Amino acid sequence: QVQLQESGPGLVKPSQTLSLTCTVSGGSISSGGYYWTWIRQHPGKGLEWIGYIFYSGTTYYNPSLRSRVIISVDTSKNHFSLKLSSVTVADTAVYYCARAVRGVHLWFDPWGQGTLVTVSS
């Protein structure tokens, strides 16, 4: 079955750019019918949807983060990536990648295990 795995630095300095990659295994990222998404969870808090990318490159970002976020896809490597610029301590969170199954309805499944990114000098 399809599995997702996040990778990237666990520590980023303030004002720098957070970069994460989500590698998809067990299926092709080019399969239609899915949005490839990033979601984060601040420590001990709820979930915040960051944005999605379709395999064609179409993106949508949460307006709250739009000015700082870029999500890209590399179909040849079967992975998609997140870049969040000008980070502050408020960006410290567990970052999840997830596949959004789209049809009449939509749900996130599967999810990666999540990776904690700490913003600190």
Added chain:
Amino acid sequence: EIVLSQSPGTLSLSPGERATLSCRASQSVSSSYLAWYQQKPGQAPRILIFGASSRATGIPDRFSGSGSGTDFTLTISRLEPEDFAVYYCQQYGNLPWTFGQGTKVEIK
């Protein structure tokens, strides 16, 4: 954006009891485009319900969802030990997709 407010924040119940979780939206959620997720400590969330009332594959029938418009409910008919977790509602009818702040179901 649609703001989802979940209540109560924490629900203290015993195994075998019924749990009723509420999710209220700041505006109508079109076509009941609402989902529920379960999250256990150290794990990613898991889809339980989509379309307000449809159980995802493999989800036991003790989980049920209902509601429309701005008011939605997740009911767990008889709590099993593995059901103690945090539950989130999420709407996908309007971008940006948004989550509620969560309800923790804890053992009394």
